[in-house]
Amino acid sequence: RCKELKYGKDLPQISIIFIFVNEALSVILRSVHSAVNHTPAPLLKEIILVDDNSDEEELKAPLEEYVNKRYPGLVKVVRNQKREGLIRARIEGWKAATGQVTGFFDAHVEFTAGWAEPVLSRIQENRKRVILPSIDNIKQDNFEVQRYENSAHGYSWELWCMYISPPKDWWDAGDPSLPIRTPAMIGCSFVVNRKFFGEIGLLDPGMDVYGGENIELGIKVWLCGGSMEVLPCSRVAHIERKKKPYNNNIGFYTKRNALRVAEVWMDDYKWHVYIAWNLPLENPGIDIGDVSERKALRKSLKCKNFQWYLDHVYPEMRRYNNTIAYGELRNNKAKDVCLDQGPQENHTAILYPCHGWGPQLARYTREGFLHLGALGTTTLLPDTRCLVDNGKSRFPQLLDCDKVKSSLHKRWNFIQNGAILNKGTGRCLEVENRGMAGIDLILRSCTGQRWTIKNFIK
Structure with missing residues (x-):
């Protein structure tokens, strides 16, 4: 043609x-x-x-x-x-x-x-x-x-x-x-x-x-x-070069630049960028420089809002407006390990030394879902999986949320510094210390263990 x-x-x-x-x-x-x-x-x-x-x-x-x-x-x-x-x-x-x-x-x-x-x-x-x-x-x-x-x-x-x-x-x-x-x-x-x-x-x-x-x-x-x-x-x-001249920490620059884009162009969706990088909304600890000129440019050009762009130009992008808390999840009985998605193929969450990267990005939603893993991208690619208590196993499952039939088995009650309690089974997500054998993440009758998540959205 x-x-x-x-x-x-x-x-x-x-x-x-x-x-x-x-x-x-x-x-x-x-x-x-x-x-x-x-x-x-x-x-x-x-x-x-x-x-x-x-x-x-x-x-x-x-x-x-x-x-x-x-x-x-x-x-x-x-x-x-x-x-x-x-x-x-x-x-x-x-x-x-x-x-x-x-x-x-x-x-x-x-x-x-x-x-x-x-x-x-x-x-x-x-x-x-x-x-x-x-x-x-x-x-x-x-x-x-x-x-x-x-x-x-x-x-x-x-x-x-x-x-x-x-x-x-x-x-x-x-x-x-x-x-x-x-x-x-x-x-x-x-x-x-x-x-x-x-x-x-x-x-x-x-x-x-x-x-x-x-x-x-x-x-x-x-x-x-x-x-x-x-x-x-x-x-x-x-x-596609293997060695790149600017490659000393391109992740740092992309993160800083991404926050500039978020602050100038993304309106209420800017939090998605902070969540994706697992940064607090207030005082993220990165100096993004002055964006007032870029904001003035947007105003003078009379540009549309970001919602219009998502609806008309990038409708396949997943949206996470239902997030109320995100970041690493830690248990008061095991301070140095965090909830982690573990190997994909095992379909179970695990505990792992805290590093705060994608596999440890927990996200708690208004519906009571607890997602674990990096944010999803487009609807054509898999979304972040969520934690499920199927009532049978003593280990929490990590599954595609949309495919879990029982609504209650994927919903959890959680407040900061409180228990994580499954609405379907009444069991709590807890840690079990097995001494030299390590620490297990298990489901059982609640014993008063408490969890904290890094960032709560007010």
Whole structure:
């Protein structure tokens, strides 16, 4: 289908922006050659290489000499005086660009012939579209290209991005060449009208390194009058690197950046991000910096609310508004261990030394359900399981809540620093110390043991 499509002659010109830090020179040049070879010359305004303060000598004079000789006047090199991180480095690339359209890419990609025309055509029709070429994979060891299935890009409540199934109306149309509506972007490549990108506040310069900015852009574009789509007819392959230059604690940066997104864009749903990272709502212990400018931007653009976005753009995202308490659950008779989901296949909760990560994220709901494990993502993937007393076993089961027939066997009475009592059986969740043999999590007649959960929502 893609080969049959025809595009206009007067498409806008694109500035292609690559960001690199300590990348192999050969890989950067491969990306540049690929861009030049597979983008029609009349459409390619320029290529901008942003060096985010690399240390490697070959990325200094040798890189500039090569591109100036091979592509005189076509390639600009922008050097950051200190390492800014991917987000702010992309903003520097945008400032240097002069094309009507800007394309942002990692510096380890390969363009497929015919990638540019469908993208530029969609932006020409509507300048408020952010376009994502479909991503294929290049294997790092042998540079073999592996085609990925057509997909949209979603994310979890921690704001980690992931591939998701295209929306139902795309499947129903039965035409695999059609654009795919997407809630957000994976982040390694996106194309946007240069002026429109400036109008909606670019990426958030208050974020550090990377992680979360790709979700912020998706939410913001949809809420503030634009749209985001993946184009199956435009394909750009990306090397999945094993060693990443910014990788010193990317989890920390993503967490901090995610909280900025939550505070600016998510309204009453911002608590989902705090719950997902198992952080208290008050004083989470992370300085997210000043978000007043981003809030003012949202106001000035007269953007919609986050509820609209969940209903219309990301309806498959699971919602957890019924949460009243979350975090690690500890028993007064065993202070150093926490309730834990244990090995998935065993379907029973266990006690395990406390670490506060996903397997120990307990969540107590208004209905009296006690869920255990990381928050779920979309309705097409399994949800967090819940604790059940089936009345027979002395061990608590961990099951898919929707499949448990007896409502009462999955409901628990619990108040902070009180017992956890099953409404169906009257038994309590308790710990049994077996000396050298360890500690068991069991169900039995209540003996007055007390549990505390890390965070209660007032």
